[in-house]
């Protein structure tokens with residue numbers, strides 16, 4: 298061991314990203330493997346967005362505008378909000394990290410339903426927080442349990458809707474009831490990474506902020522807009538919270554290319570949403586095929602399907618991997634498969650049905 302690493306870091310398992318398709322091809326001596334493990338958009342960004350990013354490359358001898366003023370104004374205009382309520386992050390994961398940096402001291406409690414996004418326990422460990430996990434009921438958040446888990450020491454609550462990995466959503470009305478039971482000095486983060494795939498019937502959590510300024514909404518251009526590699530996230534919250542979050546963001550971490558990409562993505566939103574509509578059709582086609590074959594699964598409102606395969610999960614994932622399909626297994630719990638292109642979806646459905 299070189300140096301005296303922090304115990305929080307040495308105790309943390311190294312991050313294991315989803316296997317790359319190329320690794321699986323080498324491992325099983327196959328070709329034509331596909332990765333459906335990271336909830337990425339299967340298609341490249343809208344051509345005009347890609348062109349804007351490419352054109353901005355010659356400017357990267359300069360640091361980006363650290364305040365991302367143009368982007369905040371554009372997002373504010375897009376959402377009908379004052380730009381003082383908008384901030385940006387190096388992906389929405391960057392904003393989640395900033396929330397920990399700004400609000401969590403060692404020993405503070407962080408509450409989240411679990412299973413949920415794997416980064417919440419990772420950051421809790423890294424920041425020496427006490428993580429308080431509440432169980433899901435029928436793969437859906439139990440918001441009473443979340444409210445009950447709050448103590449004097451609670452600093453943050455994380456609610457991902459739609460949730461990763463279950464794909465289930467919670468309604469703004471139900472969150473409002475929960476908020477009425479939670480102290481207003483607890484920051485409640487609504488993580489909407491998959492917002493564009495969600496059913497609008499669940500409502501817009503930004504509306505909660507009028508009565509509950511402790512609500513932070515995080516969103517991203519990674520999924521629906523196909524900009525995962527660019528690291529482009531944004532947050533909507535009270536300017537007082539933004540002031541603290543902006544202090545702790547790594548300077549210039551929202552790069553000039555990322556900022557140009559966000560601006561172009563907003564301008565060309567309609568084209569991206571056409572792709573989203575195709576993905577939603579594909580999602581329905583996959584759900585129908587699985588249901589027709591007797592597979593039970595929670596309703597998905599995201600760009601992936603969660604199949605509760607229980608103890609068979611690892612075996613099924615391995616069998617699918619040998620068919621060249623990389624999924625995201627949660628051993629003992631279930632399998633999460635990202636919706637891909639129509640051809641990819643045909644392949645994974647066929648492979649899953651023969652592997653189960």
Ligand SMILES: Cc1ncc(COP(=O)(O)O)c(C=O)c1O
Pocket residue numbers: 335336387388389390391414457460461488490516517518519525528529530
């Ligand atoms: C629930 C949830 N939140 C946030 C993110 C982070 O997305 P990004 O950092 O690319 O914006 C993800 C990515 O998988 C996610 O599943």
